[in-house]
Amino acid sequence: MLSLTILQGAVLLTSTLVVVALILNIWRMLRGPDITDRILALDTLYINSIALIILLGLYNGSALYFEGALLIAMLGFVSTAALCKYLLRGDIIE
Amino acid sequence: MKRWLPMPLHTLLLLLVWLLLNGFSAGHFVLGGFLAWLIPLLTAPYSDHQNRAGKPLVVIRYVLRLLLDIVLSNIDVARRVLKSNRSLQPGFVAFPLALQGDFPLTVLASTISLTPGTVSVDFSEDKQWLYIHALHITDEQALINDIKQHYEKPLQEIFSC
Amino acid sequence: MESVVHIIAAVLLLTGGFFVFVGSVGLLKLPDFFTRLHAPTKATTMGIGAILLASMVLTTMRDGRLSIHELVISLFLFITAPVSAHMLAKAALHRRVKLLDHSKNAQLAPKAAEQKTPE
Numbered sequence: 001m002l003s004l005t006i007l008q009g010a011v012l013l014t015s016t017l018v019v020v021a022l023i024l025n026i027w028r029m030l031r032g033p034d035i036t037d038r039i040l041a042l043d044t045l046y047i048n049s050i051a052l053i054i055l056l057g058l059y060n061g062s063a064l065y066f067e068g069a070l071l072i073a074m075l076g077f078v079s080t081a082a083l084c085k086y087l088l089r090g091d092i093i094e
Numbered sequence: 095m096k097r098w099l100p101m102p103l104h105t106l107l108l109l110l111v112w113l114l115l116n117g118f119s120a121g122h123f124v125l126g127g128f129l130a131w132l133i134p135l136l137t138a139p140y141s142d143h144q145n146r147a148g149k150p151l152v153v154i155r156y157v158l159r160l161l162l163d164i165v166l167s168n169i170d171v172a173r174r175v176l177k178s179n180r181s182l183q184p185g186f187v188a189f190p191l192a193l194q195g196d197f198p199l200t201v202l203a204s205t206i207s208l209t210p211g212t213v214s215v216d217f218s219e220d221k222q223w224l225y226i227h228a229l230h231i232t233d234e235q236a237l238i239n240d241i242k243q244h245y246e247k248p249l250q251e252i253f254s255c
Numbered sequence: 256m257e258s259v260v261h262i263i264a265a266v267l268l269l270t271g272g273f274f275v276f277v278g279s280v281g282l283l284k285l286p287d288f289f290t291r292l293h294a295p296t297k298a299t300t301m302g303i304g305a306i307l308l309a310s311m312v313l314t315t316m317r318d319g320r321l322s323i324h325e326l327v328i329s330l331f332l333f334i335t336a337p338v339s340a341h342m343l344a345k346a347a348l349h350r351r352v353k354l355l356d357h358s359k360n361a362q363l364a365p366k367a368a369e370q371k372t373p374e
Contacts, residue, residue, distance in 0.1 A: 003258035003265075007313075010265035014272030014306070021279035028282050028291075036347040037288055043339055044282055044295035047332065051275055051306050054325075055268075058310055061317070066324040073328055077335040084342035088349050114323040168274060168301040175281035175294055184290045185359025188373040207337030208300070213292055214337070215344040219370040227344065229293045231359050 015055045021048050039083050046076030100138035105130045149252055156248045163209045163244075171211055174230060185231045186215070189224040189238055193246055198253045199224075205245050212237070260316050264309040271305030278302060287355040288347050296340040304329050 025048060029041035050069045057065030099105060112126030174182065193202055203214040203224065211229035218225070228237060281294025307325040314322035348368035366373055 001258070003261035007261040007265045007268075010268045014268045017272035017276040021276045024279040024283045034288060034347070034350065034352050036343060036350060036352055037291065039346070040288070040291060040295065040343055041282060043343070044279060044299060047295070047299045047303060047336075048275055048279065050328070050332075051271065051303055054306055054310050058313060063314065063318075063322075063324070066328070069328055070324075070331075073331050073335075077331075077339060080339045081342055084339075084346040087346040088342075111327065115327060164297075164301060168297055171281070171293060171297050172274065172277045175277055175284065179284060179286055179290075182286070182290065182355075183357070183359060184287070184355055187360065203341065204334070204337035207296065207340050208333070211293060211297075213289075213296065213340050213344060215341070215348065216368075216370060218366075218372045220372065223372055225366075227289045227292070229290055234359075 011055060011059055015052065015059075018048055018051050018055065022052070035087065039080060039087075042083075043076065043080045046072055046079075050076075098135070099131070101134040101141075104134045108133060148254060152248055152252050156245075156252065159244065159248075160205060160208065167209050167211060171229065174211070182229065183231050184227065184229055187226045187228055187231070187234055187237060189226050189241060191217075191222055191224055191246075192242075193249055193253075194221075195253060198249050202245060202249055206241060209245075212241075257316070260312060264313050267305045267309035267312070271302045271307075271309065274302035274305065275299060276302075287358075288352045289344070289358075290355065292340060292344060292347075296336050300332055300336050303332055 022045060025041050025045040029038050029045065032038055050072050053065050053069045053072065057063065057069075108130035109123075109126050112129065113122060116122045116126070191199070191202075193199055199217070199221065203217075206212050206214040206224075206226060213227050215225040215227050217223065226237075226241075231237065278295045278297070278299040282291055285291045285294060307329045311322055311325040314325075348365075351365075351368070
């Protein structure tokens, strides 16, 4: 099956690209310069990690990983919102 | 009817999403149906009146147009990112709003954030202006006209305001 | 039939991986905060969208029934991405983050921060 080999290659190549993207995000997160840059990098980091989890699910042929991806999507959004709220008001819950 | 089933559309949507996530079976139909009835009942007091969307055909055309623009904008942004960033001309634009109502404005702002090189930053207090940051501005007025023509007009039609 | 689906999924995966990568390159490379805001919020939604579409196609073929999980995730991301971009932009304006020197209409930034009208 040639097509299956191509697909497996595509999964591996995409995973590599996503992992490099994650490293670039961490670089930006460490470098700053402002705290909003760090939060933006964190936001991108979690979105990219969703991609990595989906790819892992494809590689292992399991549907269980979706629950994890959904959880990261929700928690990531809430944490970004909470961090921004903190910067804006100096308080998370008013 | 109104008292025991305050938001029928939400109930239907919740049930549908529950079934899509958990698979179609009798047990899930009962559990999902119960939750889809209970959650709108508990949350209805907190939701205020919003503009209702009409004209399903215009909505479908709007969504398709948006999806196409997302793809095009991504290619455009990817090209600008990979090229030398020296030639970039980023900047702010103040967009005069004709649209009214909180929900339609939210939809417009989200649409602007999702499409070609623009992010909506904030509204003015009187909701007459929307501040936009653009990655690359060549012609301010053309950008404003573009958004007016492609997004604001259809939204005015959809929410009839 | 199966091989056609495999090829489509492979193309979608590579497209998605490319956009995810470009988004992160933009995050690192662009000159100021507001320009950096553009790269991830756009390129990433598209990248994730394509990868999730590939996953949807493959899972649907494997299980023989429509798989919708992925659609829920991408819908969620498409709704939340503009909101977090907006909140980040608001926070940055509030903190008076330094703008690129030749930004157009830089005088609008403090007005937007205080939600005033432009004039």
